[in-house]
Amino acid sequence: MADPTPAAAASSGGLPQFDLAQWPGQIVWLLIIFGVLYFLFSRVFVPAVAETIDAREDKISGDIGDARRARDAARAELDAAAGELSVARARAQKVAMDAQSEAKAAAAARQAAEEARLAETLAAAEARIAEARAEAMSHVRTIAVETAQAMIHRLTGAEASSAEVERAISEAIPS
Amino acid sequence: MAAIEPMEQFLIHKVVNLPPIPVPGLGAVDLSITNSVLFMLIAAGLLSAFFFAAARRELVPGRLQAVAEMLYGMVDNVLTGGIIGDRGRPFLPIVFTLFLLIAILNLLGLTPGGFTVTSQLAITGTLAVLTFVIVLAVGFARNGLGFFKLFWPAGMHPAMSAFLMVIELISFLIRPFTLALRLFGNMLGGHVVVYIFAAFVVNLALFGLNGFGLNTLGLLGSGLSFAMVLALTALDLVIAIIQAFVWAALTCVYLNEVVNLDHGH
Numbered sequence: 453m454a455d456p457t458p459a460a461a462a463s464s465g466g467l468p469q470f471d472l473a474q475w476p477g478q479i480v481w482l483l484i485i486f487g488v489l490y491f492l493f494s495r496v497f498v499p500a501v502a503e504t505i506d507a508r509e510d511k512i513s514g515d516i517g518d519a520r521r522a523r524d525a526a527r528a529e530l531d532a533a534a535g536e537l538s539v540a541r542a543r544a545q546k547v548a549m550d551a552q553s554e555a556k557a558a559a560a561a562r563q564a565a566e567e568a569r570l571a572e573t574l575a576a577a578e579a580r581i582a583e584a585r586a587e588a589m590s591h592v593r594t595i596a597v598e599t600a601q602a603m604i605h606r607l608t609g610a611e612a613s614s615a616e617v618e619r620a621i622s623e624a625i626p627s
Numbered sequence: 628m629a630a631i632e633p634m635e636q637f638l639i640h641k642v643v644n645l646p647p648i649p650v651p652g653l654g655a656v657d658l659s660i661t662n663s664v665l666f667m668l669i670a671a672g673l674l675s676a677f678f679f680a681a682a683r684r685e686l687v688p689g690r691l692q693a694v695a696e697m698l699y700g701m702v703d704n705v706l707t708g709g710i711i712g713d714r715g716r717p718f719l720p721i722v723f724t725l726f727l728l729i730a731i732l733n734l735l736g737l738t739p740g741g742f743t744v745t746s747q748l749a750i751t752g753t754l755a756v757l758t759f760v761i762v763l764a765v766g767f768a769r770n771g772l773g774f775f776k777l778f779w780p781a782g783m784h785p786a787m788s789a790f791l792m793v794i795e796l797i798s799f800l801i802r803p804f805t806l807a808l809r810l811f812g813n814m815l816g817g818h819v820v821v822y823i824f825a826a827f828v829v830n831l832a833l834f835g836l837n838g839f840g841l842n843t844l845g846l847l848g849s850g851l852s853f854a855m856v857l858a859l860t861a862l863d864l865v866i867a868i869i870q871a872f873v874w875a876a877l878t879c880v881y882l883n884e885v886v887n888l889d890h891g892h
Contacts, residue, residue, distance in 0.1 A: 467748075468637045469811070474663075475749040476656040478639075481664045482753050485671045489728060492675055494720035500682040501699045502719075508686055 596621055631830070633822040637746055637815070639663050662742045663750070670731040670744070702726060702875070710879035714886050718879070721761060725754070726875035729810065733867030736814060737860065745870075746814035748807065755807035758878050762802075766885030777888060806877065813870050817863040824859060827852035 468474075597617045604612045643660035650656045660668070681695035688696055702723050707715030729745060736743025744750050766774040778795040780788050828849050835845030 467815075468634055468639065469746065469748040469815070471639075474639045474661070474747075476650075476653055477658055477661060478663050478747060478749040479753045480650055480653070480656055480658060481667060482750055483757075485667050486724070486728065486754075486757070489671055489674060490721060490724045492678070493724045493727075497678040497682045497695075498699065498720045498723060500684060501695055502703075504682075504684045504686075504688075504692075505696060505699070507684070511686060 593618075593621065596625070631823065631826045633819045633826075636818060636822060637743070639747075663744050663747055666732070666735055666742045666744045667750075670728060670735055674727055674731055698727070699723070706875050706879045710876065711883045711886055715879070715882075718765075718882050718886075722875050722878055722882075725758065725878060726871050729754070729874050730868055730871035733814065733871055734864070736818065737863055737867060743814050743818055745810055746818060748811050751807040751811040752803070754810075754874075755803040758806060758874075758881070759803040762878075762881040762885060765882060766888070769886055770888050773888065774885065777884060802877075802881065806874065810870050810874060813866055817859070817866055821856055821859045821863065824852045824855045828856060 597614055600617045600621060601612055601614060604610060604617070639661045641659045641661050642665050645657075645659045647655040647657045677691070678695060681691035683689070683692045685692055699719075702719060703716075706722050706726070707719045711718060732744045732750075735741045736745065766777070770776070778792045778799065780791045780795065783791075831845040831849035831852060833845075835842050835847075835849060837845075
């Protein structure tokens with residue numbers, strides 16, 4: 453366990469760390485090793501890690517921006533589609549209403565035409581009836597004259613001329 | 628009875644012998660690979676290997692990459708970003724390196740048979756001086772001579788400011804020592820206490836196996852000591868990370884003072 457080197461003396465006397473003979477070698481080696489490590493870290497490792505982290509953050513923020521833009525575009529398209537839909541709905545409603553009013557107008561026109569035809573027929577019929585009545589009334593006088601002639605003949609045996617009878621009837625029944 | 632030598636674990640011995648190499652300013656330095664150097668190399672190797680494997684550039688990170696990014700994010704958000712603020716980014720590599728190196732050295736010290744490099748005052752002292760020099764260099768580079776405003780409390784009587792300047796200067800200059808001793812003391816104390824309880828486990832058990840009667844109590848003490856070793860090892864695991872974090876956080880606090888000197892603090 454005991455080492456036959458000068459350092460062994462330190463173990464019995466004091467701390468081996470105070471053995472100054474061991475200092476220069478350690479110091480020089482430490483400076484060399486630290487220098488190499490510092491070079492590696494400052495030139496190779498830290499830039500690599502830092503650049504990778506930066507690149508990742510750029511990528512993530514870029515992707516988030518892309519996603520946000522895509523979302524906005526989708527939302528705009530959705531709005532546009534909703535607008536188009538409402539326009540189309542309004543148009544359809546208008547078309548339906550136009551058709552309805554057109555049909556209504558056509559029906560009204562047809563009805564009016566029918567009514568006109570009916571009124572015409574009615575008027576014609578009334579005219580015919582009036583004509584027939586007038587004709588019938590004109591026959592009534594003739595019948596009355598003939599009837600009166602016949603009755604005169606039967607009652608008196610005299611012949612009354614139709615002109616006389618007609619005059620008498622006209623006096624009795626003002627036509 | 629096994630000898631209780633709690634300081635033996637901090638002894639440095641050579642693993643690979645190398646001839647001394649002349650270093651400018653220091654003369655010939657024995658750069659042999661010692662156990663301390665070996666564990667520094669292991670730590671550096673582990674860190675490099677991990678980050679070579681983990682510092683990928685995948686958009687969807689794998690497990691290793693996620694760990695590396697989590698560590699980076701912690702340092703970026705809590706330390707350089709959280710303490711220094713917007714101007715903290717350039718200092719992230721040095722804080723990151725300090726944090727990871729100290730953490731891995733602390734943790735390697737807790738592995739069975741591991742050597743605790745951060746329990747060496749030479750190491751913590753060097754790292755502390757390095758940190759201090761970096762803060763000084765950044766301070767002068769950013770502010771020029773305005774750096775000295777750091778020690779001059781504004782908004783009071785000049786005599787009072789002058790008095791406080793002395794205190795500010797001392798508290799500034801003492802920083803490398805507090806940095807070095809904090810880590811050194813934590814690692815030293817933790818390992819010594821664990822060693823002592825571990826020694827109790829063995830020695831009390833041997834005592835207990837020696838005979839019956841009073842000796843049997845030794846077995847109980849041995850068990851209790853074993854529980855203590857477990858609990859202390861768990862505590863040391865936490866301390867290993869916390870001390871590395873404290874070092875990194877203090878580095879950021881010191882850097883913040885000199886980087887945001889014109890912003891007030």
